[in-house]
Amino acid sequence: MAITDIQEYAHLTDSDIEELGREFDAIRREIEASRGQRDARYIRNTIRLQRGLEIGGRAVLFGSRKRPAWLLGSAMLGAAKIIENMELGHNVMHGQWDWMNDPEVHSTTWEWDNVGPSAHWKQTHNYIHHKYTNVLGMDDDVGYGLLRVTRDQRWSPFFIGNPVYNVILQMFFEYGVAIQHLELGKVAKGRVDKAEFAEKRNDVLRKIGKQVAKDYVVYPALTGPAWKSTMSANFTANVIRNVWTNMIIFCGHFPDGAEKFTKQDLENESQGQWYLRQMLGSANIDGGPVLDFMSGNLSYQIEHHLYPDLPSNRLAEIAVRVRAIAEKYDLPYTSGTLPVQYAQSWRTILKLAVPNKYLIANADDAPETASERKFGGNAVTTVDPATGRRLGLVTANAKGKRGPLALWREQRQRRRVEARVEPFVPRRHSDAADSARSA
Known part of the structure; x- marks a missing residue:
């Protein structure tokens, strides 16, 4: 299932x-040493742009009873919220601009336009997600406690709703982020101190109250007779931001090639192994400057996971060097267009709504889940004697690729073998047993 020995999987030696x-x-040292005025100018210009869009959008909504003004105001406000959450809030709270010693763009002072308290998000995202990226049982971003996105998650009838859950999560993603820190699953099992939970819950409720009052009471009231249309425009802007944010995050973590890991990988993990896990567990989005900016430069998700606290405007230049290192060690550099990455993420969500037995491909060599076991113990880097080129993971993956028809035939043959070995155990009974064990 998931990778248990990342070094073996990557076809790399200790050295x-x-x-x-x-x-x-x-790379980190060079970027840190070169930070300066152009970076400071970039973040300050971004703040000016975001505030201009928000002020302009809210001004346009005074005429929101007219359709063109409603559309323009919703679009401007939606764009402002995207920039505030992605390029500003997310990146400022990562500490990317702390080196400026400017309290306006410091990770300890920024509170974003989102129902999730900044302090909560920094704990679940900066510490847990970025430290334990895609480690099963450690990183709650693997499915957000709601979706089945890897075959390592035991199937239950609940996951039939995978597609519906994701649509709801997309539309109200900011609420999903806010709830994530409450760890409701642990609360239900009595594994969280009641006083601690009450404090966190109250923090979330207070922040939700402020956001709801701002977007659905105060600003609509200011537009007088247009309050109803302004309220609907604010709701639309929030949904635009939520869906876009969800898309970008899912494209960076759930397309084919974004690997999953086990806790075993964390044992005595060195800095080099941590870098390797971040690289193999993330995926980039191919696009231009507009996509880069509107994604908070998370179109460079690989580079962001390698250097989460380096300025986002520098990730494009870092990516050139990271790709070169990937080629040097014959490691995958997972990247694709937004439609491709998003379609792959949705395909995973759709197909994992059903039990593994109905899926094509081996659980150790599926598009969304891979492990070192697919190489059968033969995971040693070799060198092409003709070219001197290292032949590692990329080459091994290319050799092992099989078409859908071959995978279907293998699965059919495996089922026939299983039927001959256990002819008296009905598959329906086996499913019930699995559900009982899961419960």
């Missing part, structure tokens, strides 16, 4: 990983 770590460390 390879040490050298990989040194090369990534060198």
Whole structure:
């Protein structure tokens, strides 16, 4: 199922990983040393743009009873909220601009336009998600406690609703982010201190109250007779922001090639191994400057996970060097267009709504789930004697690719073998047993 030995999976030796770590460390040092006025100018210009869009959008909504004004105001406000959450809030709270010592753009002072309290998000995202990226049982972003996105998650009838849950999560993503820190699953099992939970819950409720009052009471009231249309425009702007944010995050974490890991990978993990896990567990989105900016530069999700606290405007130049390192070690550099990455994420969500037995491909070699076991113990890097080129994970994956028809035939043959071995155990009974064990 998920990767249990990342070094073996990556076809790298101990010395390879040490050298990989040194090369990534060198990139960090160079970028840190070169931060300066152009970076400060970038973030301040971004703040001006975002505030201009928000003020302009809210001004246009005074005429929101007319359709063109409603559409323009909703679009401007939606864009302002996207920029505030993605390029500003997300990145400022990562500490990307703390080096400026400017309290306006410091991770300790920024409170974003979102129903989730900044302090909560920094704990679940900066510490847990970025430290334990895609580690099953550690990173709650793997499915957000709601979706089945890897075959390692035991199937239950609940997951039949995977597609519906994701549509709801998209539309109200900010609420999903706010609820995530409350760890309601642990609360239901009595594994969270009641006083601690009450404090967190009250923080969330207070923040929700402020956001609801701002978007659905105060600003609509200011537009007088247009209050109803202004309220609907504000709701639309929030949905625009939520859906876009969800799309970008899912494209960075759930398309084919964004690998999952086990807790076993964390044992005595070195800095080089951490870099390697971040690289293999993330995916980029191919696009232009507009997509980069509107995604908070999370179109460079690989680079962001390698260097979460380096300025987002520098990720494009970092990406050139990271891609070169990937080629040097014959490692995958997962990247694709927004439609492709998003379609792959949705395909995973749709097909994992059903039990594994109905799926094509081996659980160790599926598009959304892979492990070192698919190489059968033969995961050693070799060198092409003709070219001197390293032949590692990318080459091994290319050799092992099979078409859908071959995968279907393999699965059919496996089922026939299973039927001969256990002819008296009905598959329906087996499913019931699995459900009982899951319960």
